[in-house]
Amino acid sequence: MTGTVPDAEQFLTLVARLQAEEPRLSAIQAGLLAAASLGIAHDSRTFARHLGLAHALVLRELNALAERGDRLSIETRDARTMRTHYILPGKT
Numbered sequence: 597m598t599g600t601v602p603d604a605e606q607f608l609t610l611v612a613r614l615q616a617e618e619p620r621l622s623a624i625q626a627g628l629l630a631a632a633s634l635g636i637a638h639d640s641r642t643f644a645r646h647l648g649l650a651h652a653l654v655l656r657e658l659n660a661l662a663e664r665g666d667r668l669s670i671e672t673r674d675a676r677t678m679r680t681h682y683i684l685p686g687k688t
Contacts, residue, residue: 607634624649624657629667632684640680655680 610630615621621629628643630636637643644654658680662670671681 607631607636610634621661622657624654625661625667628654628658628661628682629684632668632682638681638683640682641677651678658682 607627607630610633611623611626614626614629615623618626627647628637631643631646632638637646640654640658641651643649644651655678658668658670661667662682666685668682668684671683673680
């Protein structure tokens with residue numbers, strides 16, 4: 597986690613809003629976007645750990661979202677651990 601403890605209500609509200617705006621987003625995909633936006637997580641392992649999800653499941657959803665190319669971009673992948681760092685468009 598980066599910095600402060602995230603506000604769970606704020607995170608869940610943003611996930612719900614993202615899914616309402618774009619119904620084809622899965623809950624995990626919306627969560628990945630919300631986590632990046634709120635500074636909670638910018639990599640797959642951190643996101644999986646914070647939410648208690650299997651890393652393989654997070655990777656599948658992250659890759660599906662990245663393939664669309666409009667919501668987030670893959671920055672780097674660690675070949676050994678499969679940790680995948682991602683960013684939102686316009687963020688550095």
